[in-house]
Amino acid sequence: QVQLVQSGAEVKKPGASVKVSCKASGYTFTDYYMYWVRQAPGQGLEWMGWINPNSGGTDYAQKFQGRVTMTRATSISTAYMEVSRLRSDDTAVYYCARVYSGSGGVRFDYWGQGTLVTVSS
Amino acid sequence: DIQMTQSPSSLSASVGDRVTITCRASQSVNSNLNWYQQKPGKAPKLLIYAVSSLQSGVPSRFSGSGSGTDFTLTISSLQPEDFATYYCQQSYSPPPTFGQGTRLEIK
Numbered sequence: 099q100v101q102l103v104q105s106g107a108e109v110k111k112p113g114a115s116v117k118v119s120c121k122a123s124g125y126t127f128t129d130y131y132m133y134w135v136r137q138a139p140g141q142g143l144e145w146m147g148w149i150n151p152n153s154g155g156t157d158y159a160q161k162f163q164g165r166v167t168m169t170r171a172t173s174i175s176t177a178y179m180e181v182s183r184l185r186s187d188d189t190a191v192y193y194c195a196r197v198y199s200g201s202g203g204v205r206f207d208y209w210g211q212g213t214l215v216t217v218s219s
Numbered sequence: 220d221i222q223m224t225q226s227p228s229s230l231s232a233s234v235g236d237r238v239t240i241t242c243r244a245s246q247s248v249n250s251n252l253n254w255y256q257q258k259p260g261k262a263p264k265l266l267i268y269a270v271s272s273l274q275s276g277v278p279s280r281f282s283g284s285g286s287g288t289d290f291t292l293t294i295s296s297l298q299p300e301d302f303a304t305y306y307c308q309q310s311y312s313p314p315p316t317f318g319q320g321t322r323l324e325i326k
Contacts, residue, residue, distance in 0.1 A: 142317055142318070142319045143306060143317040144317075145315050145316070157313075193262055193263075203251045203268065203269050203310055205253045205265055206253075206263070206265060207268075207274070209263055209264070210262060212261075
């Protein structure tokens with residue numbers, strides 16, 4: 099069965115960086131785009147960007163340009179999302195989500211369990 | 220970016236009730252509209268895609284309808300496990316955008 103397993107919770111100081119991993123299993127990793135979505139405490143869902151695991155191509159939401167880097171390691175079916183120059187308002191749960199694109203359009207059909215990143219001095 | 224607006228933001232209902240949640244897009248998204256359910260401390264779960272198609276394993280008490288800019292999610296007879304937050308999401312035009320969520324609470 100398809101599973102996305104993310105790395106554990108992190109506590110970081112302002113200005114630091116954090117790298118979250120998302121290990122995929124149960125399907126061919128390179129066949130599906132991976133998106134990253136975050137959710138601040140008590141808030142809604144915010145798209146951060148995506149990576150094409152096959153080519154390594156990426157696209158980032160404008161508000162994260164220059165601070166977010168998405169990469170992948172195909173040999174271990176793992177996607178990574180790094181945020182630099184962390185601020186207190188980056189405190190959120192970060193999710194990876196697999197994108198299914200086909201009949202019926204595009205949707206996020208599988209999600210990781212989420213990784214809480216807390217930014218605090 | 221296409222803005223998605225849900226109403227109501229929160230809703231109190233009882234087990235067995237029929238509930239409808241509305242989602243409006245700032246411009247037409249054709250049929251590229253999905254619904255997700257999120258329970259506290261858990262990741263969102265895909266319920267409905269392409270307006271009205273049930274994701275595998277989702278109970279038939281969930282249904283979706285609409286087109287263009289106006290969409291609805293209906294739960295025909297609320298069950299205890301349905302109390303959660305629901306999000307609509309458009310995939311017509313990148314970036315994918317979500318509604319702000321509708322919190323469904325027990326009355």
